[in-house]
Amino acid sequence: MTFPISEASPLRFPGPPPARADVVVLGGGVIGVMTAWHLAERGLRVVLCEKGRIAGEQSSRNWGWVRQQGRDLAELPIMMESLRLWKALAQEMGEGLGFRQEGVLYAARTEAEMAAHQAWLDAAAGHGLDTRMLTAGEVAGLIPGHGAPWVGAMFTPSDARAEPWQAVPLLAEGAVARGAVIVEDCAVRLLDVAAGRVAGVVTEQGRIACDQVVVAGGAWSSLFLRAHGVAIPQLSVLATVARTVPLPQVFAGNAVDDRLAFRRRADGGYTIAPGAAHDFFIGPDAFRNFAAYLPLLKQDFRSTRFRPMAPRHYPDGWGTPRRWAGDEVSPFERIRVLNPAPNPRVLAQIRADFGRVLPGLGAPAIADAWAGMIDTMPDVVPVIDRAPQLPGLVIATGMCGHGFGIGPGMGRVIAALVAGEAPGHDLTRFRLSRFTDGSKLVVGTGL
């Protein structure tokens, strides 16, 4: 498979879709794919509609970290389940997932960062993780010859990684093997609503009658939902990533500090990215949701580069239509795969930072660079809930930059919600009503 996945990539799951299903899943990222997988396992007739290519957007462009460490405590039990599922998936599907348990390390440059890591570790103490604090000497033992002024780190050896652009298409094949129907080049334009509840979807390839729809549309979810009167304060940021040419292994796991993230890849290179920096395109939703994001902005202002407008047809573009009819081309067909240009300044910075952190390897030759649009919520946790105003509609979006690792577990939870079963975890923190019921939003631990 060529990377990045784009609309030029071959179609692997052609239509047409069937006219009837029990559940339609909108979006073929890791969340939609794993939801479809678990719904099909329950014997439900499920059709997953993807406007472009499976995993074309965030789910192939991410760093590939499968991380318990640093999680919001409401996500942590789901993530721990997800890690168990990843291990089972790796046994079933083999090397193709690129799954390796080599650990996640958060390196600290200051004692204040160490204290913040320690605070998370204390809060997570009851969960039985293998996370521990490391001294500067222990970090040097794990990453020999590093050149960073690290005073210590937090480390979880059981944390893992996988190769996302291989893993998610493989998982999609696994979902099909279990009975799910997947159709690419199949944008869902609108919900079909009858007698006040979901009766189906209108896609560019025709109508599919169904009882329930799961919206797992990543960065497009807010645009889709708003057209049906459901508002979520979702925004997106552009994150730049690069892959180095093959280089000697210095550390087998995933490491990050406030400037640089790097992880070993199956192809012998490293995936590298800034620790926090991202670009933000200002659009109508930015104004609409400004107040909700103020607490997060105060925490994270310096890592954001503001840009006055998104490229044409982006989900929060100034000219992007907010309303359309079922028989006209929708915004979802205008961009089949969000494939933003990486920020060249960020690329130069991470290349130099890599050379400083790992002086034995030096500033690396870059084999590939790309970017992804990360969908986020003001409290950095997703929305996993039924929409009370529209029976049959389930929202599963806003993974806030950490949805890849949790995908298998989250898919199981969403499928349970759809099937009317107990989800097995407390989903209160992920409720839709938290934005409107007067609750004070508590900003979670992101990354």
Ligand SMILES: Cc1cc2nc3c(=O)[nH]c(=O)nc-3n(C[C@H](O)[C@H](O)[C@H](O)COP(=O)(O)OP(=O)(O)OC[C@H]3O[C@@H](n4cnc5c(N)ncnc54)[C@H](O)[C@@H]3O)c2cc1C
């Ligand atoms: C640079 C970067 C680094 C990251 N690093 C990590 C990491 O290391 N670990 C981690 O856990 N997470 C990471 N993430 C986050 C992770 O990739 C996402 O949280 C996760 O992939 C989200 O999955 P999703 O299925 O919700 O969305 P997506 O993968 O974005 O999929 C949504 C899909 O819905 C489709 N769609 C939208 N609207 C429609 C419509 N109307 N009809 C049909 N289809 C539609 C889109 O085409 C898209 O394919 C990172 C993300 C990025 C961008």
